Amino acid sequence: MQRLQAFKFELMPNGEQQRDMRRFAGSCRFVFNKALALQKANHEAGEKFIGYVAMARLLTGWRNGTETPWLKDSPVHPLQHALKDMERAYKNFFAKRAAFPRFKKRGQRDSFRYPDPKQIKLEQGNSRIFLPKLGWLRYRNSRDVLGAVRNATVSLSAGKWFVSIQTEREVEQPMPQATSAIGIDVGVARFATFSDGSYLAPLNSFRRHEARLRRYQHAMSRKTKFSNNWKKAKARVQRIHTRIGNARRDYLHKATHTISQNHAMVCIEDLQVRNMSRSAAGSTDQPGKNVRAKSGLNKSILDQGWFEFRRQLDYKLAWNGGWLIAVPPQNTSRTCSACGCISADNRLTQAKFACVECGFEEHADVVGAINTLARGHRVAACGEAVLSGPSVKQEPTEVTMRGRSHA
Structure with a gap:
């Protein structure tokens, strides 16, 4: 059977590579927002949804036009993938799996993806990866990457850059070791x-950091927006959110692994x-x-x-x-x-x-x-069907002592 798996590592880019990655992420965000605005205007005019192929042709015009020539500085495949992300967001909305697509904001989940594995080179022995228009980047090699590389996603979180490498490999059909x-x-x-x-x-990761987070958020609100002190305060808030998410994710991984x-x-x-x-x-x-x-x-x-x-x-x-x-x-x-x-x-x-x-x-x-x-x-x-709908399961918050644990 085929197994898809992602391996995430922290990147160690130099100053020029960091500036390029911010520019690439901004270009992908611009393309996504421009395509979304065009789709909304098209819908309000009573026209049909614009598919990816037609959008890709428009992207070529944007890159070669006089209004946004800076789009040519970014690799084209991540820009095309931003259009696919927008199309997927619309499909999820039409299928009632998600809310209506929203415009992306600068500094929130900045990322871009290289979908073509032929353009990606990975040297695990030297702990480095090659990405188009970025060159070779060092990364913190914490574990082996198994399987053939399918794509790579570069993202910014709390001031640090990460690369998520998705791979595919053939594994034997697993047999459960347990029978319960x-x-x-x-x-x-x-x-x-x-x-x-x-x-x-419960871990209650957010509750443990809530008072500290509120204090730093209050301090951030008193700073002049986009000033150096505001950016420093924002970085502190982001680090707390990262710590909360990492603690929760670690807890869930240990629990689900044991189960x-x-x-x-x-x-x-x-x-x-x-x-x-x-x-x-x-x-x-x-x-x-x-x-x-x-x-x-x-x-x-x-x-x-x-x-x-x-x-x-x-x-x-x-x-x-x-x-x-x-x-x-x-x-x-x-x-x-x-x-x-x-x-x-x-x-x-x-x-x-x-x-x-x-x-x-x-x-x-x-x-x-x-x-x-x-x-x-x-x-x-x-084969009893699973009934979907609003759940009546609601419980009051209550603190209990730790009992027997599976993790």
Whole structure:
């Protein structure tokens, strides 16, 4: 089977290469925004969507024209790929997978991609990579790159440049080393509760750095925008965000690695995180209720990284020969795992579950994980469809002590 994998390294460019990379990223951002503005104007005029081929012809005119001749200083393939990114953003919007495409801002996720592997040269022994119009760049070689190079993406994050090298290689069809199946109930008080009764305590990376982040953001707001002091303050804020993201990503990688190694089948709830973390502010005519409490809950939900947790489980289980099953989340923590009684009264508090019919008592998250596993078995056996829609799973924020851990 074919395996796609990305390897990310920090680049060590010289001053001229840094200036070139900023210029290339700016050119790609300009092309994306210009194409998006053209698409919006075309749509407002009642015309059809402009496809990539037609856009690529326009790009040739932009590069050879008198208004934007500086586009010729950038490699053409990353500019063409910016058009493909814009087209993909529209397709995701039409398929209701994402919101309407937005214009890109300078300094936010600056990046560009080299899609042609023939133009990329990698020398792992010398820890350097060749990219068109940049030449050879040194990188921090932290691990071996496996497989044939397919593309390379250069990105800027918190003042540092990185290259992500995507490769493809043939691997044997994996066979799961484990034979067990487990259900997982994700939450805020407990990050992940397993059907065997164990659980992972939440990392709460954002909460740990929130006070410091707020202080630096407040200091940044007092600076004159785009001044040297403002840029220094912005760099401090970006470093904190990077530290928060790195800590969360490391936690999730360790947790998903252990789970995928120890279980052949993992069942989780098909949660709609966007709906669950939607603001309760409402409008001027219809103001929301408990806005402050809902805002705190939304912040805690997003701090957990449930979507990334599911994404990592999905591909890591596939790499180990296992599989991930997503099941409908409705009433998993309100259904008695002993007698099947469904009632909101079964869940007395966030943590306590007591069945009003048979008297069965257990931690509510454990009950949810057991029911998730049972639904997963039905999906695997009968192909039961996963119901999509807004989730009713909402929990108050609560701090618990660390319990037994899988990571």
